[in-house]
Amino acid sequence: MYYMRKLKPDSSVTGLLIILGILGIAGIAGALFGQAWGLKVLGGLILLYALYSLNVWIRTMSTGYLVATLYQAALGIFIMTLPADLEVGLQSPFSRLFLVIYVLLLPVLGYYAFTKKIKWRGREILELAATTVEEVGNGFTPRPLPAGKLEYTHNELLAFTEFVRRNLVAIPFNEGQRIMMVVVKMGEEFRYILRLHDDILDETWVSFDFNGEVSVNISQRDYLEFREALSFDQLCDSLGKLFIDFFDMFRRGESVRVIDRMDALRLSPFS
């Protein structure tokens, strides 16, 4: 099935900036203090990034991020423990061990990346929400929309939350009376993981309260990501229905269909 793209092309360079930043800082350290120090700084920064990935894994329990953590940690330790003389370094069993771990994890991580298991699904969610919205006409309001009332048990909601979390469909925040599922696009996850985000009430979310009420909010930032000024009312309604559909599929034991629906959009694994 072919889907007409309604979002503007992804122009986020956050991931690239991080890589360039790490290489730049390590390069400066190497130029100022010598190659050995440059490698140590590079390894240290990669280890720091591994800590960040570990944090994501703890928050999401996504296996892909556990692999990423191990991969980055192995690479970081390997580079940090390299002596200035690279040839001698590669003879060291310690360095060789981490090099082997790194090389073994590389295809595993590649598999997780290309099968979108470490992809935040925000763009898919917004694209799917917009598929049924045809009417064009601005009407943005920073107000949530009541999207309907469902019947589900407390445990069903918690299980669905776990599914959403593990599959990076959204980041759930338990607010006591309700669970807010914040839709996150690739490159924006840092704000939520490092808690640099604004009040989540201003973000794009779908909330399910323990009495069955479903509400939807779309942030102005995300609304402006669409090529056209889609009918805001219909867009919010569609986003609510999408999550309600996902919840229904999950309850019927068809959670794989949720992933299939998002994969069917064929978006880049890195957007």
Added chain:
Amino acid sequence: MSATMDFQTAATLGGHLAKTYAKDFFELLVTYKDISASEAASRLNLHIQTAQDFLEAMTALGILKKVEVYEKKRPYFRYTLEKEKIRLEIDLTKLQRAKNSGVLSQRIRERRNTGARFSTARSGLAISSVIIWTGEGRDRQERKINLTTPQGKFLYHLPFPNAEPLSIEEIMRKAGLDEGLSPEIEDIVGVLEDLGVIEGM
């Protein structure tokens, strides 16, 4: 005085009763058969105009009656207590804005690009306040309206700017609000209409 009075009359009476000399004045009036403004002023050590104003106000309210008398062809008034008891009773229900059956069927929705900021209540299913910017340039001011719980629930269900407008009655039903709450809902709708946040169809 009559059993109930309108708010304005009660406010006038209350204002005069609150004067520091009011009790002394009524002591005089209840003690004397009749009294003139100058006699009362000299007795209470007040300016004659103050005494005159008080006596005239009480006469206008029907508490005193005045009779014009002449002294060497110069007329003046003598005041007599007409009522020995003052009952200040206001029927507050009369202050409620007149219910207009047409208002509830009025179809409304949020106006486009108002710039109003709605704060969601922590419960998640209501709006707690609306912030509106009024005026231009240096006169631009922020106005925050804190909402009651029913008003917050009502605004939570208010149709979006490009959605089909709904009647107030329908929105109240969606929000699960009792019809008895309609006066306060009509009130906030009126305020937000005046501020340009809501548009009626």
